[in-house]
Amino acid sequence: MLRICLLILSAMILIGLPLETGFAQEAAPTAFDAEQASRAYIDTLKGAELEKSNSYFEGGYWLILWGAIVGFLVDLLILQSRLSARFRDWAERVTKRKWLQPGLYALPYSIAGFLIALPWTIYTDFFREKQYDLLDQGFGAWIGELATGFGISLIFFPLIVIAIFAVIRRAPKTWWIWGTGVVAVFLMIGMLLAPVFIAPLFNEYNEMEAGPLRDKIVAMAGENDVPSNHIYVFDQSKQHKRISANVSGFGPTIRISLNDNLLERTDPEEVAAVMGHELGHYVLGHTWRSIFIILLIMGVGLFMVARIAPRLIDRYGDKWGVHGIFDPAVIPVFGLLLTLYFFAATPALNTLIRVNESDADLFGLNVAKEPDGFAKVAMRLSEYRKIEPGPIEEMVFFDHPSGATRVRMAMQWKAANVENPVAVNPGKLEKE
Structure with missing residues (x-):
């Protein structure tokens, strides 16, 4: 259940598309062949760099499975050891207010789950990233940010x-419907607060300096009625070193953000291509569409939990102390069921997100009119994303179009x- 909360918190911050660049030299004018032009980009990735990119991304396929297994086993351990019952008993001793007891229970449950899974988190998010040269932080800085994120979850999750x-x-038979509504409310609150109060906990935000590049972004935003x-x-x-940008927040907190890597590692036409894509998410309503999709998937998951959890309690409740x-x-029961559900739903969720990303790609091409900048940016993703997967592989494992797909679209x-x-x-x- 804690992992589900962290997934929701991640959706709140809405980090954008990471991307990258280089210099292009014009060839002698010839008849333009889109496939040949695409291959000219795709084939620049080869040898050890291609092998490293493929190894990193394909290893991530197994992480999806092992991550689900770890999440399932953590909740199962908390149940089997009767830690869950002890956390409940502690909450009942602290307060007699029934409405407050679940929130108190959530604190030791979250801490226990975090600590049990910590070795796995350290391996996947620190050592593995270091192994592939994708993380610049030392362990102290990394663990500090992990602790900050966990601290945020200790505020939101109990609520x-x-x-x-x-x-x-109040509604024991239809609680899954109203529970989905609860998730919706917290997503909205997170969207409102994240740009102003959460994101600055991890990075320093400063207004972009005036100049031609800012003017270009403002012009593209103005042409599409995006607040700038x-x-x-x-x-x-x-x-x-990954590059990223986003249009985040809503109402008074709407803002356009881009990271310093985007400015330092790419050329102006690539920055324009990236920002066109991000503006596309806003103009096409992808934030609201994504929220609807998340809520739909969550609603189906909670419906499943509402049907299966009582049967598990009837069978194992005495053993677990539930x-x-x-x-x-019962929260770990919810957690292990949702872990299995979200693992099974991974291909569908990836496909739904990938469709949004593809739509934003086309929008960005039409707005920025920088196809070669876009192609170069797509190639930069190859640092950590397999460049040319098979069609089934892309459908199942990719939550963004592959680099090859994006380069072909651009050409x-x-x-x-x-x-x-x-x-x-x-x-x-x-540029590095």
């Missing part, structure tokens, strides 16, 4: 638990929209 158990008590009063640059280079669906000690757009298009020799991406 979510209190609200969900309130609806369980605030354009921030944040210092993500202290964590890693008294019923109203008992906060096909160029063939259709640029007068007398000229193929370029992208060479090697040089």
Whole structure:
């Protein structure tokens, strides 16, 4: 259940698309062939770099499985050891207020789950990232940010638990519907607060300096009715070299943000391509569409939990010390069921997200009109994303279009929209 809360918190912050670049040299004018132009980009990744990229991303396929197994076993251990029952008993000793007990229970449950899974987290998020040279932080800085994120979860998770158990008590047969509504409320609160109060806990945000590049971003935003009063640059280079940008928040907290890696590692046409993509998410309503999708998936998951959890309690409740669906000690039962559900739903969720990303790609090409900048940015993703997967592989494991798919889209757009298009020799991406 804690992992589900952290997933929701991640959705709140809405980090954008990471991307990358190099210099292009024009070749002699010839008839433009989109496939040949695409291969000129795709084939720049080869040898040890290609092997490293494929190894990192393909290893992530197994992490999906092992992550689900670890999450399942953590909740099962908390149940089998009767830690869950002890956490419930502690909450009942601290307060007699039924509405508050689930929130108190959530504190030791969260801490126990975090500590049990910590070795796995350290391996996947620190040592493995270091192994592939994708993390610039030392262990102290990394663990500090992990602790900060966990601290945030200790604020939100108990509140979510209190609200969900309130609806369980009031509507025991339809609580999963109202529980989905609870998730919706917290997503909205998170969207409102994250840009102003959460994101700055991890990075420093400063207004982008005036200049031609900012003017270009403001112009693209103005043409598409995107608020551009605030354009921030944040210092993500202290964590890693990946490039990213986003349009986050809503209402008074809407802002455009791009990280310093995007400015330092790419050329202006690539920055424009990235920002066109991010503006596309806003204009096309992808934030709201994504929230709807998350809530739909969550609703189905909670419906499944509402049907299966009582049967597990009837069979194993005495062994676990869980008294019923109203008992906060049932939370690990919810957690292990949702872990299995989200693991099974991974391909569907990836596909739904990937469709949004593809739509934003096309929007960005139409707005920025920088197909070669977009292609170079797509190639930069190859540092940590397999460049040319098979179609089934892309459908199951990719939550963004692959680099090859994006490069082909850019070159096909160029063939259709640029007068007398000229193929370029992208060479090697040089900015680091």
